[in-house]
Amino acid sequence: MRQINAIAANTLKIILREKVLYFIIVIAVVFGIFSLFLKPLVLGELKKIVYDFSFSIMFFMGVLISIVIGTMVIQTEYKQKTIYLILSKPISREKFIIGKFIGMFVSILIVELMLSVIFVLIILVSKVPLTADFFYSFLFIQLQLLIVCSISILFSSFATPITGAVFTSLTVMAGIFISSALNIGQLFDKLSNFSKLILTVISFILPALSELDMKVLTYSDISLNWNFVLFSISYSLLYSIACLLLTIIIFSKKEFN
Amino acid sequence: MNAVEVRDLEKTYVSGFIPKKVKALSSLSFCVKSGKIFSLLGPNGAGKTTTMKILVGLIKKDKGFAEIFSQKAGSIDAKKLIGYLPENPKFYDYLTGREFLKFSADLFNISKKNKIVGKLIEKLGLENFCERRVSTYSKGMTQRLGIAQALIGNPKLLIFDEPLSGVDPIGRNHIKKIIRSLKEDGKTIILSSHILPDIEEITDSVGLIYKGKIIREESIINLISEYQKKYQIILQCKKSEKIIIKEKIEDTLKIKNIIFDQSSSDSEKTDNISLKIIGKKKDIDKILSFCIEENFIVMNFSPELSALEQIFVKTIGDLDETN
Numbered sequence: 232m233r234q235i236n237a238i239a240a241n242t243l244k245i246i247l248r249e250k251v252l253y254f255i256i257v258i259a260v261v262f263g264i265f266s267l268f269l270k271p272l273v274l275g276e277l278k279k280i281v282y283d284f285s286f287s288i289m290f291f292m293g294v295l296i297s298i299v300i301g302t303m304v305i306q307t308e309y310k311q312k313t314i315y316l317i318l319s320k321p322i323s324r325e326k327f328i329i330g331k332f333i334g335m336f337v338s339i340l341i342v343e344l345m346l347s348v349i350f351v352l353i354i355l356v357s358k359v360p361l362t363a364d365f366f367y368s369f370l371f372i373q374l375q376l377l378i379v380c381s382i383s384i385l386f387s388s389f390a391t392p393i394t395g396a397v398f399t400s401l402t403v404m405a406g407i408f409i410s411s412a413l414n415i416g417q418l419f420d421k422l423s424n425f426s427k428l429i430l431t432v433i434s435f436i437l438p439a440l441s442e443l444d445m446k447v448l449t450y451s452d453i454s455l456n457w458n459f460v461l462f463s464i465s466y467s468l469l470y471s472i473a474c475l476l477l478t479i480i481i482f483s484k485k486e487f488n
Numbered sequence: 489m490n491a492v493e494v495r496d497l498e499k500t501y502v503s504g505f506i507p508k509k510v511k512a513l514s515s516l517s518f519c520v521k522s523g524k525i526f527s528l529l530g531p532n533g534a535g536k537t538t539t540m541k542i543l544v545g546l547i548k549k550d551k552g553f554a555e556i557f558s559q560k561a562g563s564i565d566a567k568k569l570i571g572y573l574p575e576n577p578k579f580y581d582y583l584t585g586r587e588f589l590k591f592s593a594d595l596f597n598i599s600k601k602n603k604i605v606g607k608l609i610e611k612l613g614l615e616n617f618c619e620r621r622v623s624t625y626s627k628g629m630t631q632r633l634g635i636a637q638a639l640i641g642n643p644k645l646l647i648f649d650e651p652l653s654g655v656d657p658i659g660r661n662h663i664k665k666i667i668r669s670l671k672e673d674g675k676t677i678i679l680s681s682h683i684l685p686d687i688e689e690i691t692d693s694v695g696l697i698y699k700g701k702i703i704r705e706e707s708i709i710n711l712i713s714e715y716q717k718k719y720q721i722i723l724q725c726k727k728s729e730k731i732i733i734k735e736k737i738e739d740t741l742k743i744k745n746i747i748f749d750q751s752s753s754d755s756e757k758t759d760n761i762s763l764k765i766i767g768k769k770k771d772i773d774k775i776l777s778f779c780i781e782e783n784f785i786v787m788n789f790s791p792e793l794s795a796l797e798q799i800f801v802k803t804i805g806d807l808d809e810t811n
Contacts, residue, residue: 237594241580248582312578316637319544319572320595321564487546488501488538 238330246338285350301383302395371445374467381474406438491676492520497552513700530697571638581623596641628659684796722788
């Protein structure tokens with residue numbers, strides 16, 4: 232465990248030194264503050280607007296950070312050749328990947344916590360009631376980001392930073408939009424059986440990110456189903472573990488010429 | 489007891505969009521005795537770094553056998569016994585030397601890391617700069633930190649890839665001293681370097697590697713006795729005396745096949761020149777006695793090239809010509 236902790240702590244240090252991280256946080260805060268000025272335009276829907284804004288920004292900034300950091304977190308070690316000094320030590324490649332993933336997710340969690348504090352302040356300033364649903368939605372965003380992080384680290388294990396970023400972005404977008412795209416005009420029902428099979432397989436492989444979007448809880452009267460919470464946590468963990476296992480398989484075959 | 493045993497190691501790299509195969513190692517075999525210093529020498533691209541990387545598990549072999557103290561090379565058990573210094577080591581710029589050593593200790597699962605790191609800092613003479621960020625280190629400091637991190641975990645085998653490259657003479661001396669003291673501590677060391685006279689000073693045996701194959705494996709004592717045949721004298725004399733010396737050596741001493749070389753840096757304005765005379769050991773011995781008798785100033789008397797330089801130039805040169 233000491234080895235994983237060391238890799239994770241070192242990864243955290245690398246990531247928290249990235250200036251781009253703070254740039255993304257500043258943009259998030261600016262967008263958050265912007266939502267306050269929409270008050271005269273929203274005709275009593277302020278709660279929905281503020282909550283929607285807060286969660287969307289937290290999610291998209293988290294995704295952006297996951298993509299930027301995820302694609303560089305392993306590639307930087309290759310590029311700077313620091314990986315020679317690490318992997319020549321008695322640490323398995325599995326532990327290296329797990330440490331990297333933990334460091335990456337913890338750094339995203341830190342940023343998300345900072346953003347959540349800022350958005351709580353914005354909610355309080357705009358005199359919108361702060362309910363427990365805010366924190367449930369926050370938890371679901373973290374589950375989504377856990378999946379995004381694992382996808383990002385998977386692509387970074389074999390692709391260049393740019394192609395890794397493109398692949399991660401496309402997978403995340405597909406994960407967000409595929410279920411809603413299939414529901415438009417009952418598109419799915421009109422397809423042939425073979426196409427349905429292929430789409431079912433693809434939708435099974437892609438992350439069901441839209442299913443984990445719980446923003447609606449915060450401004451509607453729908454109560455939280457704890458079975459669904461448990462299922463969502465299990466799904467996110469299993470999906471991330473599957474991605475990490477694939478990453479480990481790819482990374483274990485990697486050679487450092 | 490063999491610390492390292494490598495037999496029939498093969499490795500081919502495949503690279504490019506249209507896969508192109510490059511054979512890096514071809515039936516490479518050698519052994520390193522425990523407690524000895526073994527040097528892998530060869531031209532660029534001969535396979536020295538590939539061999540070292542296979543031993544430390546950064547690259548996988550295609551075929552063959554490689555063991556370190558009877559543990560399979562690349563395994564976690566083998567890595568526990570190895571300290572590795574890569575060529576031009578790179579550290580995390582934002583860490584200090586001490587922080588990097590502590591990080592390395594964590595990778596070895598060492599619990600008393602502060603004590604061990606403190607001892608290493610003292611042993612390698614890093615006290616004055618271990619609290620500075622690694623990004624501010626000179627090449628010599630970087631190499632010393634590299635050696636220190638390789639010593640974490642008290643490994644029995646040390647693999648140093650080009651430990652002397654890019655380091656100034658004082659730094660090189662320091663690193664050579666460290667390597668000698670590590671040998672005295674009972675460590676087995678595998679080195680690669682292009683600075684052959686330095687290697688000659690510290691190594692016990694040599695493996696000459698060419699196109700992925702060991703073409704000669706020999707103890708340094710045998711190599712020196714076989715190859716150190718040409719010697720040189722550097723004299724200081726007047727320009728007018730050059731012809732006289734030459735005539736006397738050829739006519740009086742009856743020595744032929746001698747090379748006379750006047751230093752090109754000698755100014756036209758001065759009358760004094762440096763004259764280099766190169767020949768076989770027995771001839772140079774006679775010339776040396778003659779020069780002393782005639783009261784010429786002998787500036788230097790030494791082998792023309794180090795034994796390793798001679799074997800390197802001759803063996804690799806011959807192979808290049810035949811290929």
